[in-house]
Amino acid sequence: MKSEETEEQIEEVLEHLWTLREQRVAAQPDLAGEPFQFDPTAAIAVARRRAWITGGREGLDLTPAGEERAAGIIRRHRLAERLLFDVIHLDKEAMEACACELEHSHILSEEATDRVCAFLGHPPTCPHDRPIPRGRCCAKFSDEVRPLVTPLSQSAIGGSYRVVFIASRSHQRLDRLAAFGVVPGAVLRLHQRLPTFMVQVGGTDIALEREVAADIFVLPH
Ligand SMILES: [Zn+2]
Ligand SMILES: [Zn+2]
Ligand SMILES: [Zn+2]
Secondary structure: OOHHHHHHHHHHHHHHHHHHHHOOOOEOOOOOOOOOOOOOHHHHHHHHHOOOEEOOOOOEEEOHHHHHHHHHHHHHHHHHHHHHHHHOOOOHHHHHHHHHHHOOOOOOOHHHHHHHHHHOOOOOEOOOOOEOOOOHHHHOOOOOOOOOOEEHHHOOOOOEEEEEEEOOOOHHHHHHHHHOOOOOOOEEEEEEOOOOEEEEEOOEEEEEOHHHHOOEEEEEO
16 A cells, blocks of 8 residues: 555544544444445554554544644645635535545645635635634734635725625524525625625615624625
8 A cells, every 4th residue: 555545544534533523423443334435444553553543442532643633634624625615616516525635734735724724714614614623824814825705894895795604603693694694605795884884785785883794704706
């Protein structure tokens, strides 16, 4: 087996363990019956030797080092999804196939991943609404990369914008915006910034506080 192939298989195993943990499902001790297109035995053995996974008969789990490794893979995968879905407009099926290729560390380095993240406006979730692990880039807005996806609060009056994601974790706020038709994919026109933001969505004008406009991330439409 080529070593690059082994590395990819180890990454698939770590990604899978992360996803099971996220879904609060315990991993099979040997990952038997799991949806791999390969026999994971060799990859599990190497990951164990590197102290990335632990556990025995009761089930496998990630060690802190393995968790860090897995977070990087999940981060690349979910950012790749955002890139392919929001910017390149692939449909969900094509996006999923492609994102699994891009998640491997020999394709997207950590630096390249951080640049993609900045370009996309440091999105908190993937198109399936699962959290994207934060990177070093997310702590501070760097001006190294001019983001393509920006908050509505920083957008110019008169422009048309497509909503890419809404960063709010408040369900109340998300529900209120959804009631007005402000959801990912919706097209908004920005009419006014002061004293409140006025946007037109589907023929209706709505007023938004600056704080709310700052949570709505858009692309020029
Ligand atoms: Zn994947
Ligand atoms: Zn996803
Ligand atoms: Zn970031």
